[in-house]
Each structure stands twice: as structure tokens, then as C-alpha cells.
Amino acid sequence: MSEMITADLVDLGLSADTKEAAARALAERMVAQGRVTDLEGFLADVAAREAQMPTGLDGGIGIPHCRSEHVTEPTLAFGRSAGGIDFGAADGPADLIFLIAAPAGADDAHLTILSSLARELMNAEFTSALRSVDDAATAAALIRGDEALATGESSEGSEGAGGSEGAEGSEGAGGSEGATGAPAGQPFRIVAVTSCPTGIAHTYMAAESLENAGREVGIEVVVETQGSAGFTRLDPAVIEAADGVIFAHDVPVRDKDRFAGKPTVDVGVKAGISRPAELIAEVRDKSARGEVTAAAAPGTPVERAGDSGEGYGTKLRKWLMSGVSYMVPFVAAGGLLIALGFAIGGYKINKAPSVMDHFVWAQTDSWAALLFQIGVVSFGFLVPVLAGYIAYGMADRPGLVPGFVGGSIALTINAGFLGGLVAGLLAGGVVLAIQRIDIPAALRGIMPVVVIPLISSAIVGFLMFVVVGKPIASAQKGLTDWLNGLTGTNAVLLGALLGLMMCFDLGGPVNKVAYTFATAGIAVSDPGDSAMKIMAAVMAAGMVPPLAMALATTVRGKLFTHTERENGKAAWVLGASFISEGAIPFAAADPLRVIPSSMIGGALTGALSMVFGATLRAPHGGIFVVPLIGNPLLYLVAIAAGVCVTAALVVVLKGMRERSPEGAATEAGTAVAAPSESQEPVAA
Numbered sequence: 001m002s003e004m005i006t007a008d009l010v011d012l013g014l015s016a017d018t019k020e021a022a023a024r025a026l027a028e029r030m031v032a033q034g035r036v037t038d039l040e041g042f043l044a045d046v047a048a049r050e051a052q053m054p055t056g057l058d059g060g061i062g063i064p065h066c067r068s069e070h071v072t073e074p075t076l077a078f079g080r081s082a083g084g085i086d087f088g089a090a091d092g093p094a095d096l097i098f099l100i101a102a103p104a105g106a107d108d109a110h111l112t113i114l115s116s117l118a119r120e121l122m123n124a125e126f127t128s129a130l131r132s133v134d135d136a137a138t139a140a141a142l143i144r145g146d147e148a149l150a151t152g153e154s155s156e157g158s159e160g161a162g163g164s165e166g167a168e169g170s171e172g173a174g175g176s177e178g179a180t181g182a183p184a185g186q187p188f189r190i191v192a193v194t195s196c197p198t199g200i201a202h203t204y205m206a207a208e209s210l211e212n213a214g215r216e217v218g219i220e221v222v223v224e225t226q227g228s229a230g231f232t233r234l235d236p237a238v239i240e241a242a243d244g245v246i247f248a249h250d251v252p253v254r255d256k257d258r259f260a261g262k263p264t265v266d267v268g269v270k271a272g273i274s275r276p277a278e279l280i281a282e283v284r285d286k287s288a289r290g291e292v293t294a295a296a297a298p299g300t301p302v303e304r305a306g307d308s309g310e311g312y313g314t315k316l317r318k319w320l321m322s323g324v325s326y327m328v329p330f331v332a333a334g335g336l337l338i339a340l341g342f343a344i345g346g347y348k349i350n351k352a353p354s355v356m357d358h359f360v361w362a363q364t365d366s367w368a369a370l371l372f373q374i375g376v377v378s379f380g381f382l383v384p385v386l387a388g389y390i391a392y393g394m395a396d397r398p399g400l401v402p403g404f405v406g407g408s409i410a411l412t413i414n415a416g417f418l419g420g421l422v423a424g425l426l427a428g429g430v431v432l433a434i435q436r437i438d439i440p441a442a443l444r445g446i447m448p449v450v451v452i453p454l455i456s457s458a459i460v461g462f463l464m465f466v467v468v469g470k471p472i473a474s475a476q477k478g479l480t481d482w483l484n485g486l487t488g489t490n491a492v493l494l495g496a497l498l499g500l501m502m503c504f505d506l507g508g509p510v511n512k513v514a515y516t517f518a519t520a521g522i523a524v525s526d527p528g529d530s531a532m533k534i535m536a537a538v539m540a541a542g543m544v545p546p547l548a549m550a551l552a553t554t555v556r557g558k559l560f561t562h563t564e565r566e567n568g569k570a571a572w573v574l575g576a577s578f579i580s581e582g583a584i585p586f587a588a589a590d591p592l593r594v595i596p597s598s599m600i601g602g603a604l605t606g607a608l609s610m611v612f613g614a615t616l617r618a619p620h621g622g623i624f625v626v627p628l629i630g631n632p633l634l635y636l637v638a639i640a641a642g643v644c645v646t647a648a649l650v651v652v653l654k655g656m657r658e659r660s661p662e663g664a665a666t667e668a669g670t671a672v673a674a675p676s677e678s679q680e681p682v683a684a
Contacts, residue, residue: 003144004074004075004076004144005075005076005077005078005140005143005144006033006140007135007136007137007139007140008029008032008033008136009026009029009030009033009035009075009076009077009078009140010077010078010079010136010137010139010140011025011026011029011077011078011079011080011136012079012080012133012134012135012136012139013080013082014026014079014080014081014085014097015081016079016081016085017083017085018085018086019050019062019064019085019086019087020043020047022062022064022079022081022085022097022099023043023046023047023064023099024039024043025079026077026078026079026097026099027039027042027043027046027077027099027101029077030042030071030075030077030099030101033075034072035071035072035073035075035101036068036070036071036072036075036101037070037071037072038070041068041069041070042066042068042070042071042101045066045067045068045070046064046065046066046068046099048066049064049065049066050064052250053196053202053250053268053269053270054087054088054089055087055088055202056086056087056088056089056094057087057089057094057121057205057270057273057274058089058090058091058273058274059091059127060084060089060091060092060093060094060095060096060127061089061094061096061098061121061127062085062087062089062094062096062097062098063087063097063098063100063121063202063205064087064097064098064099064100065098065099065100065101065102066100066101066102067102067103067104068101068102068103068104069103069104071101071102071103071104072103073103074101074102074103075100075101076098076099076100076101076117076143077098077099077101078096078097078098078099078130078139078140078143079097079099080095080096080097080130080131080139081093081094081095081097082095085097090274095131096127096130096131098117098121100117104449116204117143119204119205119207119208121205121208122205122208122209122212122273126142129142130142130143187218187219187220188219188220188243188244188284188287189219189220189222189241189242189243189244190210190214190219190220190221190222190242190243190244190245190246190280190283191221191222191223191224191234191238191239191242191244191245191246191259192207192210192221192222192223192224192245192246192247192248192272193223193224193225193226193245193246193247193248193249193253193259194206194207194210194223194224194225194226194248194249194269194272195225195226195248195249195250195251195253195269196249196250196251196269202250202269202270202273203225203226203269204225205273206248206269206270206272206273206276207223207225207272209272209273209274209276210223210246210248210272210276210279210280211223212276213276213277213279213280214276214280216277217277217280219280219284221246221280222234222238222242226249226251226253226254233255233258234258236258239258239259242262243262243263243284243287244262244263244264244265244283244284244286244287245259245262245263245264245265245283246264246265246267246272246279246280246283247259247264247265247266247267248267248268248269248271248272248273248279249266249268249269250268250269263283263286263287263291264283264286265279265282265283265286267279318393319390319393319394319424319425319428320390320393320421321393321512322389322390322392322393323385323386323387323388323389323390323392323393323420323421323424324386324512324516325389326385326386326388326389326392327382327385327386327389327516328519330378330379330381330382330385331379331382331519331619331620332619332620332621333375333378334374334375334376334377334378334379334381334382335375335379335519335522335617335618335619335620336375336618336619336620336621336625337371337372337374337375337378338371338372338375338376338379338617338618339375339616339617339618339625339628340368340371340375340628341368341369341370341371341372341373341375342368342372342617342628343627343628344364344365344367344368344371345364345365345367345368345369345372346368349365349368349369349372350372352365352368352369352372352373353369354373355369355370355373380411382417382420382519383407383408383410383411383416383417383419383420384403384404384407384408384410384411384420385404385407386407386417386420386421386424387403387404387406387407387410387420387421387423387424387427388400388403388404388407388424388427389403389424390403390420390421390424390425390427390428391403391406391424391425391427391428391431392428393428394424394425394427394428394429394431394432395427395428395431395432395435397448398431398435398448398452398453398456399427399428399431399456401452401453401456401457402426402427402430402431402453402456402457402459402460403423403424403427403428403460405427405457405460405461406420406422406423406424406426406427406460406461406464407419407420407423407424409423409460409461409464409465409469410422410423410464410469410472413464413465413469413470413473414473414476414477415464415469415472415473415476416473416476416520417476417516417520418472418475418476419464419469419472419473419476422464422468422472423460423464426460426463426464426468427456427460430455430456430459430460431452431456434451434452434455434456435452439451491530491533491610492607492610492611493607494534494537494610495533495534495537495606495607495608495609495610495611496603496604496606496607497603497606498514498517498518498534498537498538498541498606499537499538499540499541499544499599499602499603499604499605499606499607499642500599500602500603500606501513501514502514502515502538502541502542502544502580502602502606503541503542503544503545503580503595503598503599503601503602503603504595504599506545506580506581506583506584506587506595506598511542511580514538515538515542517534517538518531518534518535518537518538518539518619519535519619521534521535522535522616522617522619527617529615532615532616532617532630533609533610533613533614533615535615535616535617535618535619536609536614536615536616536629536630536635537605537606537607537609537610537614538606539578539616539619539620539621539622540605540606540609540614540635540638540639540642541602541603541605541606541609541642542578542580542602543575543576543578543580543605543622543623543639543643544575544598544601544602544605544639544642544643544646545575545580545582545583545587545594545598545601545602545646546571546572546574546575546579546580546581546582546583547571547572547575547576547639547643548575548583548597548598548601548642548643548644548645548646548647548650549567549568549571549575549582549583549586549594549647549650550568550569550571550572550575550582551643551644551647552568552646552647552650552651553565553567553568553569553571554568555647555651556651556654556655559651559654559655560654561589563585564585564586564589567582567585567586570582571583571586575622576622576623576624577621577622577623577624578620578621578622579622583598586650590654593649593650593653593654593657594650596649597645597646597649597650597653598646600645600646600649601642601643601644601645601646601647601649602642602646604638604641604642604645605638605639605641605642605643608634608637608638608641608642609635609638612631612634612635612637612638613630613631613634614629614630614631614632614634614635614638615629615630615631616628616629616630623636
């Protein structure tokens with residue numbers, strides 16, 4: 001561990017009797033070595049981390065740790081207490097204390113070293129050697145890996161890292177393969193994800209503990225550590241082949257839907273360290289009983305194509321959807337606030353003076369102006385958030401700064417939504433390029449917080465201001481002018497096209513393209529009439545599929561399974577709320593009938609909405625924002641027409657299947673196959 005710890009950072013006679021005193025004693029050694037610049041500030045960061053979750057581990061180990069701006073370089077201090085110190089572990093005080101200090105911008109190489117130490121703490125020989133060592137230099141060498149461990153201690157120390165639970169639980173985790181859900185003759189396979197708030201110690205200790213417990217009982221355990229050093233996603237093929245899943249985490253699991261549909265145990269990260277064998281036994285028991293987590297909403301053909309492949313088109317779609325998914329809440333909040341402002345104060349409310357200077361509590365217009373102005377501020381984040389999170393999808397956290405900077409520049413130069421898309425892709429690409437450069441070791445510690453944000457923001461700013469900004473701004477203006485000029489047949493055809501897109505994949509990428517196109521048009525303080533018509537057509541069409549499925553299950557329930565009839569009840573609410581995904585269970589079970597029917601109904605609704613001249617200033621809300629819609633009665637007529645057409649087509653097509661010679665068999669096959677087909681909808 002390359003001088004991350006030296007003899008001066010070791011105290012084999014730690015006399016502290018509280019965890020606070022122990023942290024202070026070890027931190028003072030770091031200060032003396034110039035590793036920490038502000039003792040009190042650093043201890044405050046340690047205490048804040050300790051408040052999130054106790055850092056004591058079974059087996060007599062305490063690992064207080066934090067990331068702090070007061071740390072100059074990744075550092076480790078070790079103390080051994082004769083009397084033991086309470087760090088909150090279930091089995092009692094800790095006698096081996098490791099204070100881990102990482103800079104706020106610690107580079108991946110150093111964090112990887114710290115994670116290696118965390119894994120070593122699960123090695124009984126390692127902890128036994130530290131309990132018996134008699135001089136500081138040898139202890140530091142052992143921790144760095146410079147000193148070879150004595151052999152023959154593993155059986156004696158096996159209680160240290162895993163505690164007695166490891167051996168005790170191995171019986172539970174064992175047993176015949178036939179009762180566990182794994183095919184006969186094939187070992188049970190588990191995938192796991194571990195993570196903790198700091199991502200330095202517990203994350204990797206839990207991973208090591210689970211892997212060790214799996215080896216003891218002949219089970220294959222593959223762990224994805226979502227730590228501070230970043231993480232590498234498990235191969236989709238490995239996840240697909242797994243018989244069970246363990247989540248040992250204290251922060252949200254990223255991309256959790258990858259593991260849907262499998263027996264799952266979900267616990268805190270410390271459980272992964274202290275009782276791994278129990279967790280393995282529990283997930284095997286769930287597998288044997290056939291318990292699985294609820295499957296995520298079925299993906300579209302494009303989404304499923306990206307699960308196992310990593311082609312550029314798939315990556316690009318994911319990057320763009322990352323930006324759109326983070327942008328949509330700003331659209332919804334800002335758009336609804338602006339719409340409410342107009343509804344209360346009239347369409348001249350956008351001319352109202354700032355409420356900071358002219359707010360009267362008793363005046364309705366003041367409240368309308370307040371809502372409108374808050375909504376405008378919320379809308380101001382749309383393009384920066386879009387660009388920032390496209391870059392985030394490409395390059396993780398380092399992409400956020402240049403992405404937000406590029407998105408803000410897009411607003412400044414009037415490049416709008418298109419500028420945000422380009423800025424996000426540029427920012428992510430620049431960061432990825434910088435990360436591939438071989439950086440001197442002396443600069444690695446400041447790369448994430450200084451070098452990457454500085455260089456990437458400068459490059460993206462130059463490109464946006466000088467190179468691509470003006471052409472994009474011209475394209476954005478041309479698109480806006482085209483939309484504002486749409487009339488007659490062209491407008492009707494556009495409404496039909498947007499309706500088809502909204503109903504093609506029910507919340508998937510094509511649906512999101514249409515929705516984003518519409519919201520981009522109204523994402524200004526004073527949108528044109530054509531933009532508001534497009535928004536109205538898109539929302540109306542998106543409501544058709546779930547409402548139509550709800551109607552179909554009501555009028556001809558015998559054509560649907562019991563589960564589908566229950567889903568139909570929920571689809572009334574989902575459709576009325578403009579949540580197109582409410583129709584996904586029906587499309588998954590019977591794509592050839594449901595999706596074409598939905599597209600026809602959606603196209604009709606979109607076209608009628610444009611014909612009727614319905615307008616919408618809010619980007620979401622379904623029937624709950626009808627008072628904010630221009631020509632609301634005709635708007636509801638357009639929705640009703642599409643719903644009736646789609647429901648009728650579905651009923652007719654399903655009725656034709658029922659009357660065919662194979663009808664009964666097909667009906668039964670669909671009911672049985674529905675769960676597995678939900679993994680592969682719209683395949684035909």
C-alpha cells in the first residue's frame with residue numbers, strides 16, 4: 001500500500017476508551033505527518049460519517065472513515081486497544097481500529113488500494129497477525145502487504161472476520177441442488193451488489209465476505225461493488241444466468257431493474273459483512289419457493305436490444321434517455337406551475353412584474369404571477385439538466401460539470417433543446433477522452449475535482465460558443481419557425497404521426513422522442529400556438545392505450561385473463577393520469593393485437609386534437625389539467641374517439657382468435673406464457 005501507512009501512523013497501545021477519543025488520537029498522528037490539514041474539521045467529517053451508520057464490525061474491528069477536504073492524500077492509521085472500544089458492532093468492542101482518510105477528490109487508484117484493505121479485513125490470518133504483532137513498523141508493513149503473513153492461523157482466526165455465523169450458516173446454505181431452483185448438477189449461482197455511503201470500506205468488505213461464504217458451500221457468488229472508485233456493471237449474461245440476487249447496501253442500488261424477476265434478498269451493507277451465510281441460505285430458500293421480485297416494466301424492442309449488446313446505437317439511446325429522464329420532472333413541475341399561473345391570472349400574467357417587488361397577499365394576480373415566475377425558473381433548468389445528465393450517462397459524475405456548463409451556454413446562445421443534446425454529448429465525450437490520458441501520479445488526487453472539470457468545461461465552452469453553437473441555434477430557430485407555421489393538413493398529419501409514436505412502445509424511446517419534442521416546444525415563457533397544439537395532441541394520444549385496455553376488459557372481460565382484468569381496473573387511473581405504461585401488461589401478453597390497435601387509436605386522437613385546435617400549456621397531468629386546455633370539450637371527444645376505436649379493434653381481434661380452431665389452446669397458452677413474454681414484448 002505504498003506508504004499509505006507508516007510506523008508513525010501506528011499505535012499498538014491505543015489508550016482511548018471511546019470511539020471519538022480513538023479517532024482523535026489516530027487523527028493527531030495524521031496531522032503530525034502532514035496528511036490532515038485541519039484536525040477539528042476532519043474529525044467533524046468522521047463524526048458525520050459515523051452518524052450515518054456505526055462502523056464497528058463483528059470480529060473486533062472498527063473502521064471509522066470518511067472523505068474530507070481536509071485530507072491531503074489517502075491515509076490509513078491503525079490502533080490496537082487492549083480494553084476494546086465500542087464502535088457499535090453487535091458482538092462487542094473493537095480492539096483493531098483502522099482510521100481511513102480519503103481526500104474529497106481521491107483518484108481511483110488510491111481508492112482501490114483502500115478497498116483492498118477492506119477486503120483484507122475479512123481475512124482471519126490478516127487480523128490474527130495484527131493482534132500478535134509487537135512493533136509498529138511490522139504492523140505497517142503487514143497492512144501495506146510488504147510483510148508476509150504467517151501460515152496456519154486460518155482455522156484459529158476464522159471466527160474473526162466472519163464470526164461464528166459463517167460456519168453456522170453454511171449448513172443452511174448447503175443442501176441438495178435440486179431443492180434450490182438451480183438445475184440438477186449445476187451449482188447455485190448468486191449475483192450481489194454492495195454499496196455504502198462513503199464507498200470505501202463496507203462496500204468491499206461485504207463483497208469479500210459474501211464471496212468467501214459462497215466458496216465455503218460451493219456456491220458461485222459474483223459481486224458488483226458500487227464504491228467510490230466507480231463500478232463496473234456485471235455482464236448481463238452473468239445476471240441472466242444467476243439463480244438469486246443479494247443487495248447489501250445503504251445507498252440506492254444503481255440500475256436496480258437489471259435484477260428484476262429473480263429471488264432477491266435486500267439488506268443493509270453490514271449484514272453482508274456479518275452474516276453472509278444466512279443471506280445465501282435465505283436467497284436459496286426464496287429460490288426454492290419460487291419467490292421473485294416484481295419484474296420491471298417490460299422494455300421495448302430497442303431497450304431489450306441493449307441489454308446484452310454494447311453497440312454505439314444502444315449506448316447513444318441510453319445516454320439520451322438518461323438526460324430526458326432527469327429533465328422530465330423539471331418539465332412537469334415548471335409546466336404545471338406556468339399553466340396554473342395562466343389559469344388563475346389570464347394569459348397576460350407573463351407580463352406581470354417580479355413578485356419580489358410587487359406581491360400583495362390578498363390579490364389573486366399576485367399568486368398567479370408567483371406560480372408563473374416559479375415555473376419559468378424551473379423551466380430554466382431544462383436544457384442544462386438535459387445536457388448534464390446526458391454527459392452523466394456517458395461519463396458518470398465527472399461529466400456533470402461540463403454538461404451543465406454546455407447546457408447553460410446552449411441557453412445563452414439560443415440553441416435551445418438541440419443545443420442541450422449536442423452539449424451533453426460533447427461533454428461526455430470530452431471527459432471520456434481526458435480519462436484515457438495517462439496522468440502523472442502527483443495529479444491523480446486532483447483530477448476529479450479540479451483538472452477534469454476545468455479542462456472539460458473549457459473545451460465544451462469553446463466548442464459551443466465558437467464552433468457548433470451558431471449552426472445549432474439556426475437549426476433551432478428553423479424548427480421553431482416550422483412548427484409555428486404548421487396549418488391545415490400538415491398539422492393534422494403531424495398530430496397523427498405523434499400519436500403513432502406515443503403508442504408504439506408505451507413509454508419507450510420512440511414514445512419519449514415524441515414527448516420530448518412536444519415539451520421542448522412549450523419549454524419557454526411564451527410558446528407559440530402550434531407548440532401548445534402539439535403538446536395537447538401528444539398527451540391525448542398517450543392516454544389512449546391504457547384507457548382503451550381498461551374499456552376493453554370492462555365490456556368483454558371473458559377475452560382477458562383474471563390478471564389482465566385486474567390490470568384493467570388500474571389502467572383507468574393510469575390512463576387518466578397520462579401514464580402510457582399502464583397498457584404494457586396487455587402489450588406484453590398480446591403484442592400483435594394490442595400495439596397496432598393502440599397506434600391506430602392514438603393516431604386518430606392526435607389528428608383530431610389538431611383538427612379541433614386544442615392547446616395545452618402543461619406538459620403532464622392527464623384529465624386533471626383539463627381546465628388548462630384550450631377547447632377542452634372537443635379535446636375529450638378526441639380522446640374518447642381514440643379509446644373507443646382501440647378498444648373495439650382489440651375486442652374484435654381477440655374475438656377472432658377465440659373463434660379460431662386453435663382459440664382455446666391459444667387462450668390458455670397466452671395466459672401461461674404471459675409472465676415470460678413480459679420479458680420479450682413486441683417481439684414479432
